[in-house]
Amino acid sequence: MKALYLLTTLTSATARIPFQDVDAQQPMMTINNAGEPQSHRQLSGDAISYDDDFWAYNVDVDVTSQTVWTDYSFMPVKCMLLNKKHVIAFHLYKPNNNSCKRKQIGTYTMEVGQFARAYVAQKEQDYKFYGKDFGDVDALDYVGCTKVYHNDDLYYAKLGCSTTGGLRISSYSDANCSNEISTNLGLYNDIKISFNTCQSCLTWPTQSDDAAENGLDDQFDYYHQYDSKMCSAAQHYQQKCGWGCKRTIKKAGSTSSGTASSSSYSMKYAWNGFEKFGLFLWSFGVIGLTWIVLKQRRHMSREDAIVEEAAMVGVGLKKRHIFPIALAIIFFTIFSMFMVWKRLTWLLLIGANVGLFAHFMYLRRKAKRGAGGMGGYVKDGGLEIN
DSSP, X not given: OHHHHHHHHTHHHHHHSOOOOOOTTOOSEEEOTTSOEXXXXXXXXXXXXXXXXXXXXXXXXXXXXXXXXXXXXXXXXXXXXXTTEEEEEEEEEOSSOTTTTSOEEEEEEEEHHHHHHHHHHHHHHHHHHTTOOOOOXXXXXXXXXXXEEETTEEEEEEEEEOTTSSEEEEEESSTTSOSEEOOOOSOOOOOOOOTTOOEESXXXXXXXXXOGGGTOOTTHHHHXXXXXXXXXXXXXXXXXXXXXXXXXXXXXXXXXXXXXXXXXXXXXXXXXHHHHHHHHHHHHHHHHHHHHHHHHHTTOXXXXXXXXXXXXXXXXXXXXHHHHHHHHHHHHHHHHHHTTOHHHHHHHHHHHHHHHHHHHHHHHHHHHHHHTTTOOBOTTHHHHOO
């Protein structure tokens, strides 16, 4: 009953994606040389009938060593041209990620055709679990470079990225699909990827595996937690998205999911008007406080300067270290602004303001106390000590 249910669930996926022909009635367990049963990497308890190199399912490894995808999430970000290759960038999140708001594992890229195959297979399975039909997807016929005759002329077509960050079927003049042309072949992409939307790696059927009439094996829940078409393939084929890749993602442009999704992503990975005003305000505050502190230090007593230098030496610092440290803070602040690392930028800017203000108040209090004493203040005393 288990095999029949899963085969029905995955019929539409296998119709368009070339898998190995494996006997669907193969037993769930095999016998090793010692005569003991051995676990294989199984698809929700359905033996290894759906195991395939593409899904990165290793049938020689015990199922418990595979990733448990329960509560993992992923978020497709953008389809783009990176190093002359059409790829889809996506985020992967650990469990308890609060709808992709935290616990991000990283940002990765995956070839468009590979991502599309995995995404469609995942959606077809999800829809079947809820008794729905995902429908036929014609664009999967073009995940590879495919011959197309248009007006009696030979062209080639392949699934790729549009200039707006979505998917489209591009036309080429060569069999390797390396020379893209602008000829409209009348082919349209029907794969609708929900960009910038948090999506679960696993979907569970509404039926319980405890009821025999539902056609679910009692081991379904256990094996299904390892069975994510999208995330298993992504884990295998992903490439780390570096700085250049992330900069490409952040470039302006809408995605095929619509302007709202693009705007949401742009707001997250770009400085908006209010944030830019905050950057200016806090940056001006740092400059102003730095000038005030330096001016206050010019009235610092020689005794206080000697005590301060002794304290710095006690923690392994010297006066000559202060300037390089200040330059490093300035550099990292500007760099984090450029990379739109918002939390780090605010931490450095606000921290610098608080630190400078606290130091100014300390110097001012010292100056007031010294003013009632013997008046032993020396101009530039705090700057001349070596």
